[in-house]
Amino acid sequence: MASEQLPDDHYRISYEEIHLDIAETARQIRQTFAPDLMVAIGGGGFFPARVLRTFLKREGSNGKLVNVPIQAIGLSLYEDLGQAEKALQSSGPSSLGKIGVEVVRTQWLDAPKRDVKDGNAETQLHGGLLGKNILIVDEVDDSRTTLRYAYNELLSDVRKALEALTPEQRAQTPPTRFAIFVVHNKLRSKKGSLPIVCQRKDENGTVVSGVWYFAAETTGNIWIEYPWEQDDILEHNRLTALAKKLGQNGKRDSE
Amino acid sequence: MASEQLPDDHYRISYEEIHLDIAETARQIRQTFAPDLMVAIGGGGFFPARVLRTFLKREGSNGKLVNVPIQAIGLSLYEDLGQAEKALQSSGPSSLGKIGVEVVRTQWLDAPKRDVKDGNAETQLHGGLLGKNILIVDEVDDSRTTLRYAYNELLSDVRKALEALTPEQRAQTPPTRFAIFVVHNKLRSKKGSLPIVCQRKDENGTVVSGVWYFAAETTGNIWIEYPWEQDDILEHNRLTALAKKLGQNGKRDSE
Numbered sequence: 001m002a003s004e005q006l007p008d009d010h011y012r013i014s015y016e017e018i019h020l021d022i023a024e025t026a027r028q029i030r031q032t033f034a035p036d037l038m039v040a041i042g043g044g045g046f047f048p049a050r051v052l053r054t055f056l057k058r059e060g061s062n063g064k065l066v067n068v069p070i071q072a073i074g075l076s077l078y079e080d081l082g083q084a085e086k087a088l089q090s091s092g093p094s095s096l097g098k099i100g101v102e103v104v105r106t107q108w109l110d111a112p113k114r115d116v117k118d119g120n121a122e123t124q125l126h127g128g129l130l131g132k133n134i135l136i137v138d139e140v141d142d143s144r145t146t147l148r149y150a151y152n153e154l155l156s157d158v159r160k161a162l163e164a165l166t167p168e169q170r171a172q173t174p175p176t177r178f179a180i181f182v183v184h185n186k187l188r189s190k191k192g193s194l195p196i197v198c199q200r201k202d203e204n205g206t207v208v209s210g211v212w213y214f215a216a217e218t219t220g221n222i223w224i225e226y227p228w229e230q231d232d233i234l235e236h237n238r239l240t241a242l243a244k245k246l247g248q249n250g251k252r253d254s255e
Numbered sequence: 256m257a258s259e260q261l262p263d264d265h266y267r268i269s270y271e272e273i274h275l276d277i278a279e280t281a282r283q284i285r286q287t288f289a290p291d292l293m294v295a296i297g298g299g300g301f302f303p304a305r306v307l308r309t310f311l312k313r314e315g316s317n318g319k320l321v322n323v324p325i326q327a328i329g330l331s332l333y334e335d336l337g338q339a340e341k342a343l344q345s346s347g348p349s350s351l352g353k354i355g356v357e358v359v360r361t362q363w364l365d366a367p368k369r370d371v372k373d374g375n376a377e378t379q380l381h382g383g384l385l386g387k388n389i390l391i392v393d394e395v396d397d398s399r400t401t402l403r404y405a406y407n408e409l410l411s412d413v414r415k416a417l418e419a420l421t422p423e424q425r426a427q428t429p430p431t432r433f434a435i436f437v438v439h440n441k442l443r444s445k446k447g448s449l450p451i452v453c454q455r456k457d458e459n460g461t462v463v464s465g466v467w468y469f470a471a472e473t474t475g476n477i478w479i480e481y482p483w484e485q486d487d488i489l490e491h492n493r494l495t496a497l498a499k500k501l502g503q504n505g506k507r508d509s510e
Contacts, residue, residue, distance in 0.1 A: 015270035019488045043308055043325050046301035050483045053298055070298050071362050072327030107326050110365040228305045233274040 006248060010223040012240040018183055018227070019051055021216035025181065026055030033179045033212050034058070035135035037128070038070045041150055042107070044139030046072070047228055048183050052137060068135075074106030075146050103149040109157070129158050131174040140224060141182040141190075141215065148192030151178060151211055179212030188221035261503060265478040267495040273438055273482070274306055276471035280436065281310030288434045288467050289313070290390035292383070293325045296405055297362065299394030301327070302483055303438050307392060323390075329361030330401050358404040364412070384413050386429040395479060396440040396470065403447030406433060406466055434467035443476035 029035065035056060040049035049070050060066040079102075109129075136150050158176045165173065180194070195210045230236040243249040284290065290311060295304035304325050315321040334357075364384075391405050413431045420428065435449070450465045485491040498504040 015274075015482070016488050016492065019270075019482070019485070023486075023488075040297075040301070040327075042295075042301075042327055043305045043322075046295070046305045046325075046327075047483075050298045050301045054484055054486065067298075069329070069361055070301075071329065072295075072297055072301075074324070074326065106324055108365045110363045227270070227274070228302075229309055230274075231278075231309065233271055233278075237271065 004242065006239060006243055006246065008223070009248075010225045011219060011249060012225045012236060012243055013227065014237055014240050015227045017240075018047075018216070021183065022048055022051045023055050025214050025216040026052055029135065029179070029181065029214055030056060033135065033177070033214075034133055035068055035179065036132040038068055038135045038137050039109070039150070039154065040070050040072045041136065041138040041146060042072050042074045044226075045137040048139060048181065049137040052135075052181065056135075071109055073108055073150065075150060076104045076106055077143075077145060078102055078104050102145050105153075108153075129154065129176060130161050131176055133177045133179070136178065136180045137182075138180075139183050139226060141180075141185040142188070144190035144192035144194065146192075147180055147182070148194055151180065151194060154178065177212070179214065181214045181216075183216045184224055185215035185218050186221050186224075187218060259497065261494060261498055261501065263478070264503075265480045266474060266504060267480045267491060267498055268482065269492055269495050270482045272495075273303075273471070276438065277303055277306045278310050280469050280471040281307055284390065284434070284436065284469055285311060288390065288432070288469075289388055290323055290434065291387040293323055293390045293392050294364070294405070294409065295325050295327045296391065296393040296401060297327050297329045299481075300392040303394060303436065304392040307390075307436065311390075326364055328363055328405065330405060331359045331361055332398075332400060333357055333359050357400050360408075363408075384409065385416050385431055388432045388434070391433065391435045391466075392437075393435075394438050394481060396435075396437040396445075397443070399445035399447035399449060401447075402435055402437070403449055406435065406449060409433065432467070434469065436469045436471075438471045439479055440470035440473045441476050441479075442473060 029052075038049050038052065038056075040046055053067050053070060056068045057065040058068065134154065136147065136154070138147060138150075141147055155178065162170060162173070194213070196213045225236065227233060227236060240249075284307075293304050293307065293311075295301055308322050308325060311323045312320040313323065389409065391402065391409070393402060393405075396402055410433065417425060417428070417431075449468070451468045480491065482488060482491060495504075
């Protein structure tokens with residue numbers, strides 16, 4: 001039964017609205033950061049990264065538009081894992097199940113390319129991060145724990161790759177820069193901190209420390225209902241429209 | 256200016272319709288295949304995989320619903336790569352730029368977990384594929400080249416992992432099964448073939464050869480306009496609705 005009341009104070013948003021929000025922010029990202037590579041944090045970052053790709057196309061050498069490549073990483077907050085997954089992490093070869101670990105890697109960049117036939121390990125400069133403008137993509141910046149983890153680990157990969165170069169190679173490598181894109185940034189106390197700055201060079205001049213930050217929308221500390229999470233997308237869209245009509249979209253935008 | 260004519264015979268589909276189509280097929284997948292793991296082919300498989308995750312939740316040991324994990328792989332048809340990407344592939348450490356190579360891996364499962372600190376390589380049974388029901392996810396089955404590549408390579412990873420086991424370990428490993436999900440299967444001549452079967456055991460009884468196949472929709476050999484590719488999502492939605500109204504949705508469904 002369709003009712004004229006909202007069931008809760010959640011903030012509902014449709015696919016179309018998110019698509020439009022991403023398009024708008026993408027314009028800003030193109031002008032100020034111009035990413036060479038996206039790193040999508042799965043599963044929430046998958047949809048935003050795919051839509052961003054549509055709006056971040058660059059002109060290639062032959063005048064044709066080319067896509068910004070997307071690499072995916074899988075990260076979960078340990079507290080969100082199921083019992084079976086926790087057991088797997090504790091018994092597995094990695095030390096990810098240890099007490100105090102907040103973020104679990106379920107997938108990382110497949111940096112070392114291995115030719116399985118002859119066992120030759122060929123390194124690929126940590127997923128080809130060096131000298132790139134790298135845009136980390138997720139759906140929401142909530143506690144900031146996952147984003148901080150992703151940024152710190154990617155930065156660490158870059159530093160290790162730089163250390164492995166000769167001084168001459170390092171001098172020839174363009175700076176590596178990081179930016180973050182989220183659909184929603186919740187204004188709340190963050191557990192993780194990020195060195196959000198505009199531009200600063202570190203001691204060896206090749207990593208820009210600090211990270212650009214783009215959020216398509218800033219919200220209060222609210223429950224966000226994403227369309228891709230909905231069992232019933234038609235009811236979700238009805239409630240999204242109803243919230244607008246009633247002027248109760250729950251967003252409590254703090255901008 | 257909004258016009259009452261369609262600009263072309265492309266098949267347009269909205270986010271909402273794809274979400275509903277995926278929901279319907281997910282019911283069938285849950286009953287007949289029950290995946291333990293999704294492997295999303297980026298970037299097209301990202302959106303379907305994320306929506307599938309909503310509908311493929313399983314009951315965990317504590318009665319709570321748990322997500323089916325998503326791993327991502329990146330595959331491009333070599334002919335679709337830009338000049339710069341082709342040059343990169345030819346000059347890189349891999350042999351992917353060779354003539355005759357149709358599919359280029361831009362990312363694979365990060366199978367070997369490496370502790371970078373002490374250089375210890377710990378294998379993780381090829382991304383944890385063994386003994387799982389693995390659902391490969393992409394947006395469209397067009398020439399079938401990419402899907403054939405993904406299936407054959409994942410199957411090869413599984414066989415290698417099985418070979419590395421002792422006979423006792425092999426006997427304790429449940430069968431590994433593969434299925435494919437695409438939003439659209441185009442009825443056209445396929446360059447790649449897939450052994451689509453229901454169930455068959457191979458000689459050592461641990462890999463089920465053949466692959467389950469699910470398509471949310473079957474279409475003619477037409478141009479499909481996906482919502483996530485649209486510069487102008489509002490115009491896309493208008494044309495999608497107009498096509499329905501005019502009874503010219505371009506789908507030419509051949510079912």
